[in-house]
Amino acid sequence: MRIVAATLLSLCAVALTACMEPTEPLARAEARWSQCTPCHGADGHGLLNQAAPPIAGLPVWYLEGQLTKYRTGLRGSHFDDGPGLRMKPMAQTLPTEDDVKNMAAFVAAMPAPPHSDATISGYGPNAASTFGLCVACHGADGGGNPAMNAPPIAGQADWYVYEQLRKFKAGIRGGNPKDITGGQMRAIALGLGNDAALHDLARYVADLPVKRPH
Amino acid sequence: MIESFVPQASSFAAEIDNLILLVTVITMAWFVAAQAIFFGFIFKFREKPGQRAMHIDGYKPEHKRWITYPHNAVLVFDVIVLVFAVKAWNHVKIDQPTPNTTVQVIGQRWAWTFVHAGNDNAVGTPDDIKTADELHVKVGDIVRFEGTSRDTLHSFSVPAFRLKQDIIPGRVNSGWFQPTVAGTYTIQCTEICGIGHGVMAARIVVDTAESYATWMAANAPSGT
Numbered sequence: 001m002r003i004v005a006a007t008l009l010s011l012c013a014v015a016l017t018a019c020m021e022p023t024e025p026l027a028r029a030e031a032r033w034s035q036c037t038p039c040h041g042a043d044g045h046g047l048l049n050q051a052a053p054p055i056a057g058l059p060v061w062y063l064e065g066q067l068t069k070y071r072t073g074l075r076g077s078h079f080d081d082g083p084g085l086r087m088k089p090m091a092q093t094l095p096t097e098d099d100v101k102n103m104a105a106f107v108a109a110m111p112a113p114p115h116s117d118a119t120i121s122g123y124g125p126n127a128a129s130t131f132g133l134c135v136a137c138h139g140a141d142g143g144g145n146p147a148m149n150a151p152p153i154a155g156q157a158d159w160y161v162y163e164q165l166r167k168f169k170a171g172i173r174g175g176n177p178k179d180i181t182g183g184q185m186r187a188i189a190l191g192l193g194n195d196a197a198l199h200d201l202a203r204y205v206a207d208l209p210v211k212r213p214h
Numbered sequence: 215m216i217e218s219f220v221p222q223a224s225s226f227a228a229e230i231d232n233l234i235l236l237v238t239v240i241t242m243a244w245f246v247a248a249q250a251i252f253f254g255f256i257f258k259f260r261e262k263p264g265q266r267a268m269h270i271d272g273y274k275p276e277h278k279r280w281i282t283y284p285h286n287a288v289l290v291f292d293v294i295v296l297v298f299a300v301k302a303w304n305h306v307k308i309d310q311p312t313p314n315t316t317v318q319v320i321g322q323r324w325a326w327t328f329v330h331a332g333n334d335n336a337v338g339t340p341d342d343i344k345t346a347d348e349l350h351v352k353v354g355d356i357v358r359f360e361g362t363s364r365d366t367l368h369s370f371s372v373p374a375f376r377l378k379q380d381i382i383p384g385r386v387n388s389g390w391f392q393p394t395v396a397g398t399y400t401i402q403c404t405e406i407c408g409i410g411h412g413v414m415a416a417r418i419v420v421d422t423a424e425s426y427a428t429w430m431a432a433n434a435p436s437g438t
């Protein structure tokens with residue numbers, strides 16, 4: 001009888017242990033990171049075939065802000081935002097704001113990726129002047145400026161930069177009136193010209209030396 | 215009985231519940247009877263003073279009939295279940311009544327998006343209302359849905375409607391429902407579709423005629 005009781009107690013203890021999450025903040029985030037890897041890759045360098053961008057090494061404030069936007073539906077709620085619609089429910093699995101902070105800190109601490117493979121072949125002569133529109137917020141080197149809520153964009157994957165410019169311009173991203181910082185970027189994107197100009201700018205930005213983080 | 219756990223909010227919800235209840239009652243009755251006979255015989259033919267435990271191989275007709283009679287009875291009950299199941303299947307899946315409106319239901323990893331017909335009551339036109347995570351229908355309307363997938367296999371399920379339809383990529387998966395009770399109900403995916411399957415949820419809002427008209431007016435695309 002004692003053996004049976006001891007065995008049952010041991011099994012209960014093992015089951016409870018398996019259900020418990022770590023309490024140390026970064027360990028909690030690391031335990032959840034496996035949810036992100038199918039799309040963003042184990043190294044956080046992104047997967048083009050999943051339309052999931054490189055996120056490793058981005059600044060904590062930006063990651064926390066975007067996770068919060070996804071979690072509250074400010075981003076990833078538009079009918080035409082396929083990848084965003086995929087990201088939103090995943091962000092909503094983070095149960096608390098502390099978990100958002102922990103995940104942002106964990107991803108920010110990962111080594112930033114080198115330049116991604118180019119998917120856009122070169123850029124035209126006007127790309128540098130178009131980039132001038134970005135400098136006020138993102139900096140002359142594209143390194144970002146937290147005071148302007150502008151993330152680093154230098155060295156970001158060209159396909160991702162293009163897609164975001166296109167979405168900002170179409171109101172797919174930044175179209176929600178409650179998304180103040182997204183709305184700021186949308187206003188700029190509206191003045192960026194045609195689709196070819198967006199491609200040129202995306203390639204130009206991707207070619208800039210990687211600057212991380214603030 | 216089932217409606218005390220999940221409301222019955224569509225015209226065919228009660229029929230599905232009754233079918234589930236019928237199957238449950240029949241299987242439970244047979245389970246109880248089989249166990250009662252099983253343990254009754256164990257008790258009756260157990261070893262006791264003056265009687266050895268018997269080994270019955272089932273070759274004698276008086277022994278074998280304890281298998282054959284229930285077997286035949288089970289077949290009869292199978293036919294009864296089949297009759298009601300085919301009747302429900304035809305009503306819910308085969309006979310598609312003339313709809314009052316059509317909606318497009320689009321599944322993707324891990325969200326649902328919807329295209330509602332605008333004032334012209336046709337989808338695929340400029341006045342369509344496109345939404346993510348929320349589908350609006352009018353109470354009492356017969357709604358035809360056309361389900362498509364942007365990526366992999368999903369299943370469009372509204373538990374309160376007792377509705378479930380696989381959404382197979384590459385084809386239009388159509389069906390219908392008629393909401394009978396105004397309210398907000400859960401839409402879920404009931405086909406494992408990846409790591410976010412468990413959080414692939416949306417809402418269906420069954421509006422009254424007035425609230426549906428208000429919602430349509432508020433969400434109509436500009437310029438239509």
